[in-house]
Amino acid sequence: MSASRVAVLALLTAALLAAAGVVWASDDPADAADAWRRLKSIDAAIVIRPLDGPEDIQEKAEIIADRLDELSREETKLTLAIDQNQQILQSLHTQKEVLQDLSEMQQGRDSQTLQRKHELTERIQQQEKLLKQQTDSRGELLREKERLKNIFAQYQKKADALRQHEGGTP
Secondary structure, three states, X not given: OOHXXXXXXXXXXXXXXXXXXXXXXXXXXXXXXXXXXXXXXXXXXXXXXXXXXXXXXXXXXXHHHHHHHHHHHHHHHHHHHHHHHHHHHHHHHHHHHHHHHHHHHHOOOOHHHHHHHHHHHHHHHHHHHHHHHHHHHHHHHHHHHHHHHHHHHHHHHHHHHHHHHHHHOO
């Protein structure tokens, strides 16, 4: 590949990454990882009290169902952010390969190319860290959803059992 073609490819890749960087900065993917954690806790609201009847328990189950819906929306946002960051990371690796080829063609004579490679390596490390944070957060979100689904099922059973018990006693 000629030096001019490599340079054009490097510029094109840089332009694409700059555009991706604008999207990345405006949507702040770090927020996507933590947004679901900022939801107000429902734990106190869903505790079953000794005098709670089936309707009370059903209301608490509905609170859980609403939270599950919220968590599903946050999971979708987080999954989209993860996908976007995987694409950015792939683009960064491609750009690094192009810069590596360009550097080899120039035999290390261009300090700007070496500086760009160094900056790109740092950006790749940041993207990888962000991607890990988002992936870990999604795992925690899925565990929270599973916990709430189990509580929801228990509450449904308990409400049904109390209804049957109340219906069976005069």
